[in-house]
Amino acid sequence: MLKGNDLIPLNGMVVVQDDAKQDKIGSIILAETAEGDRMITGTVLLSSYYMLQDGTYMKPEIKGGDKVFYTFHAGAGNTWTEEKITYRVLRHNELLAKVK
Numbered sequence: 001m002l003k004g005n006d007l008i009p010l011n012g013m014v015v016v017q018d019d020a021k022q023d024k025i026g027s028i029i030l031a032e033t034a035e036g037d038r039m040i041t042g043t044v045l046l047s048s049y050y051m052l053q054d055g056t057y058m059k060p061e062i063k064g065g066d067k068v069f070y071t072f073h074a075g076a077g078n079t080w081t082e083e084k085i086t087y088r089v090l091r092h093n094e095l096l097a098k099v100k
Contacts, residue, residue, distance in 0.1 A: 007045075007046065012048060012092040012093075014089070015047075015087065016070070016087070017045055017085060017087055018085070038072060039070065039096060040071075041069055042070065043068075045064055050092050060092055068095045068096075069096045070094055070095050074094040075094065
């Protein structure tokens with residue numbers, strides 16, 4: 001089975017593990033993000049260098065273990081769930097903020 005740490009992101013991509021909290025009401029699970037386009041937090045597993053317009057590469061401002069904010073739709077199509085943990089492969093510029 002594929003885990004988030006099994007991936008090596010390329011070209012400015014970032015692998016993130018969602019920290020989305022889930023609430024359970026009876027047998028129904030309500031994700032914190034079920035209410036709409038809210039920001040969610042995640043933990044960065046890996047990130048890669050990205051290329052600037054002049055062709056030079058820049059080191060990302062984030063590293064493994066950093067907590068970050070992004071929208072629910074960030075990484076659309078590049079999301080998978082394994083053992084109740086959701087992983088996303090995002091573009092570096094889809095991250096909204098880093099938590100100190």
